[in-house]
Amino acid sequence: MQGAVDSPVETPPGVRIAPFRKLRAYVALTKPRVIELLLVTTAPVMILAERSIPDLWLVLATLVGGTFSAASANAFNCYIDRDIDRVMKRTSGRPLVTGELSPREALVFAFATGIASVVFLWVFTTWLAAVLSLVAILYYVLVYTMLLKRRTPQNIVWGGAAGCMPVLIGWAAVTGSLSWTPVILFAIVFLWTPPHYWPLSMRYQADYAAAEVPMLSVVRGRAAVGLQVVLYAWATVVCSLLLVPVAPMGVLYAVVATLSGAWFVVESHRLYAGAIRGEELKPMRVFHASITYLTLVFVAVGLDPLLYLPIPF
CATH class of the missing domain: 1.10.357.140 (UbiA prenyltransferase)
Structure with a gap:
């Protein structure tokens, strides 16, 4: 397969790896x-x-x-x-x-x-x-x-x-089968992935540059990456709210998706603002916030139908 090398690191001859270590x-x-x-x-x-x-x-x-x-x-x-x-x-x-x-x-x-x-x-x-x-x-x-x-x-x-x-x-x-509800859920994770991963790639920009992997953080400036994180974070949150009328979802999901989404967007804007001002960035803060955000949204996806309270509108 392409991308592999022909001279991998091998365990020295005569050295046997313990079963637990191998596992x-x-x-x-x-x-x-x-x-x-x-x-x-x-x-x-x-x-x-x-x-x-x-x-x-x-x-x-x-x-x-x-x-x-x-x-x-x-x-x-x-x-x-x-x-x-x-x-x-x-x-x-x-x-x-x-x-x-x-x-x-x-x-x-x-x-x-x-x-x-x-x-x-x-x-x-x-x-x-x-x-x-x-x-x-x-x-x-x-x-x-x-x-x-x-x-x-x-x-x-x-x-x-x-x-x-x-x-x-x-x-x-x-x-x-499949329907519009799982398609929207698919889209939430799809849109979430860039603002989740790009902050990580900013943290390890030197690694990706050394490996010649053209991550966005390698080929574009910090401000450009920060802007993309903001745009995708907004798109993720908006997409998550589309689930409310389609699924349909109740009060629990709507509140969790809105509040956690607002937090995710704010953290994304902080990253972008810091890049614009030339400050020392903390991209892992957005990375970890993105994980918490997605976890909260999907926990709400599971709890909402069990504790369903219709939205009064």
Whole structure:
């Protein structure tokens, strides 16, 4: 696969890695923090699709299948990008860089978890959820990692669509179909991804520059990146409110989406204002705020149908 190098770091001959350390390396290969965030968007969507608590075995099966799917995509990403990971300080501890896993082990793991995801979702949920899982893996690997990431500063915009797929998978697992509600939920995560990731890329701008990855923070100035963060944050919040009449959502969701969205937008504006004034920036503040914002919105997505109070208008 393109983007890989032919001389990976190997464990010194005669040195055997302890089983627990090897297991921990496989877990690291899946990028568990990323998976946590993806699962946060899955279960609430299933509750909304059912308008009550779905069958718990179905929820468990969907979360397990979704975990395999994300693990596969992330493992392929680590395999393809191991040359980049070796250059960047932020990723220099990943198992393919340290030699705790070989490229062959990572590739076998990526294929195995990908196949397991599709089979698991097909057998225990719906065929549509399984197909969407396969699409998510292929899109993240072929479109984002191999085509966009090293070629365009819009990489995270269009590549971020893969991270939106758990929303569709969760909905399809319950209903066996798609509608405008999951499309809007998909759009929320899609629009949220750039203002979530670009602050992180500002923090590690030197890393991406050294790896020759054309993140927006590398090819544009701080003010330009800050402005894009503001615009996408506003678009995310507006899109989240479209769910109120379409789903429909009640008072709980409307209040949470509005208040948390206002906070997210304010933090984005602070970043932009600091960039305009030439101040020392704290982009990770926006990064962490974006995670909290998305978590609050999707927790509200799950709670609102259980505690439904119609909006009086």
